[in-house]
Amino acid sequence: MxxxxxxxxxxxxxxxxxxxxxxxxxxxxxxxxxxxxxxxxxxxxxxxxxxxxxxxxxxxxxxxxxxxxxxxxxxxxxxxxxxxxxxxxxxxxxxxxLKALAAQVRVESGIIVPMLDARRMEVYSAVFSAGLESKRAIQAEIITEDSFQEFDETLYFVGDCAGKCKTVLTKANFVFLEDVVYxxxxxxxxxxxxxxxNNDFVDVAYFEPYYLKDFMIMTSKK
Incomplete structure (x- = not known):
């Protein structure tokens, strides 16, 4: 097995x-x-x-x-x-x-947008079809009223960003599934x-997580 x-x-x-x-x-x-x-x-x-x-x-x-x-x-x-x-x-x-997060959504049509909080109004996001085919690569982006305007289909947003994003992303085709958080x-x-x-493995010695942004250590101004 x-x-x-x-x-x-x-x-x-x-x-x-x-x-x-x-x-x-x-x-x-x-x-x-x-x-x-x-x-x-x-x-x-x-x-x-x-x-x-x-x-x-x-x-x-x-x-x-x-x-x-x-x-x-x-x-x-x-x-x-x-x-x-x-x-x-x-x-x-x-x-x-983000693909694993998107996989918690079961819809017949539309677009799934998994988002994870990256502080302030920035998120880590990706875009997938209902069948989990990639429609846009992973990226760090600042959410504005113009975000995702290029999509006419129903967009299902999931992740821990609903609280800060749903007041900005207000188009009629934007749906927040707030039960899917992590x-x-x-x-x-x-x-x-x-x-x-498919024997799709990564090198145990050299593999590093996909941080997307450089890790920053905050220092005191004092």
Whole structure:
């Protein structure tokens, strides 16, 4: 059996799933304001392995959310994934964070726009068809009243930006699905299995998360 451990830590949600042949069989996750990833991640991994009734040697790959997202969160997830890959001698798979977020939406037509907060009015966003085909590459953008004006179809916005964006993005064809807030390891399962089948792996030694923007350390003015 092809068991894959999926790790999602790009946002405030710390999420782990075990998938068999691309189907999630166990998922443990929590979203907290304090970013408890460092404390929760390895606990969730251990619990998920146990609940799935397997051992680490049954895993054929580790999949990790590649970003964009929280710098610290991504580092924690990637470090854990790399450590397990080295220890178990299995490949590493990188999954698009925004595509996994968009996969929580089930619509027959229209456009899905996953967005993650990047401070102030800036977001990390991408654009997908209802069938999750890429319509626009991932980018960091500042949301204005003119954003997404080129689309006439119904746009379904998901992510943790609804609060700050829905007062600006007010066109009749803009719909905010506010129940879909953070990406989850649950939706990673199908994508990681597809990459396993296609031998689409990343280099364990050199892989880095997709931060999209340079990490900035804020220093005191004093």
């Amino acid at each position: 092809n068991y894959i451990l999926n790790i999602e830590t790009a946002t405030k949600r710390c999420s782990v799933s075990i998938a068999k042949e691309g189907k999630t069989i166990v998922c443990n996750e929590i979203a907290e304001e304090g970013y408890s990833h460092a404390e929760r991640l390895h606990v969730f991994i251990e619990e998920s392995i146990k609940e799935a009734g397997i051992s680490y040697k049954d895993l054929v790959a580790i999949a990790v959310s590649q970003g964009p997202g929280s710098y610290t969160g991504l580092r924690i997830g990637v470090s854990a994934a790399k450590g397990l890959c080295y220890a178990l001698g299995i490949p590493l798979i990188a999954v698009d964070t 990406p989850s390891a649950n939706e990673m399962s199908a994508f990681s299995y597809e990459k396993l089948v």
